[in-house]
Amino acid sequence: MKEFRVKIEVKLKPVVLDPQGKTVLQALKNLGYDEVGDARIGKLIELTVNDGSTEKVKERVDEMCKKLLSNPVIENFEVNIEEQNA
Amino acid sequence: MKEFRVKIEVKLKPVVLDPQGKTVLQALKNLGYDEVGDARIGKLIELTVNDGSTEKVKERVDEMCKKLLSNPVIENFEVNIEEQNA
Numbered sequence: 001m002k003e004f005r006v007k008i009e010v011k012l013k014p015v016v017l018d019p020q021g022k023t024v025l026q027a028l029k030n031l032g033y034d035e036v037g038d039a040r041i042g043k044l045i046e047l048t049v050n051d052g053s054t055e056k057v058k059e060r061v062d063e064m065c066k067k068l069l070s071n072p073v074i075e076n077f078e079v080n081i082e083e084q085n086a
Numbered sequence: 087m088k089e090f091r092v093k094i095e096v097k098l099k100p101v102v103l104d105p106q107g108k109t110v111l112q113a114l115k116n117l118g119y120d121e122v123g124d125a126r127i128g129k130l131i132e133l134t135v136n137d138g139s140t141e142k143v144k145e146r147v148d149e150m151c152k153k154l155l156s157n158p159v160i161e162n163f164e165v166n167i168e169e170q171n172a
Contacts, residue, residue, distance in 0.1 A: 031150075037089075037133075045125065049122055064122075
């Protein structure tokens with residue numbers, strides 16, 4: 001059994017409006033950061049997973065994302081897996 | 087003037103309790119994903135910035151993080167800057 005650190009980025013699909021991002025963008029502009037053109041907000045999920053192989057982890061984490069961690073209708077997700085050295 | 091894509095990861099400091107992460111962990115376990123040992127939730131902020139150089143962008147974005155995008159008392163942030171090709 002190995003330990004893996006899994007990083008999942010969940011982002012709104014590009015066609016989906018992001019009101020939270022728009023609010024952050026406006027706040028940045030109000031603070032004088034006029035160089036910022038766009039802002040979008042997503043989620044970052046970090047898991048520690050104990051399993052046999054990277055392939056197995058990838059398969060199971062994809063499933064978790066579809067079932068619980070993301071909303072596939074409006075969000076995309078990206079999974080990054082790193083094996084931890086003991 | 088160049089265009090940069092900036093990715094900011096805002097995470098709770100390791101010593102700070104993460105109730106949202108604990109809830110996600112419990113939900114994963116209830117769904118049968120017993121291999122998951124820990125879960126922590128952070129924010130992912132993506133900005134498009136128009137500025138002169140990577141150094142300048144880095145400096146300004148660090149400032150934005152401290153002022154608005156993160157809570158330095160309980161959160162750490164990590165900035166990643168990529169220049170866009172025209």
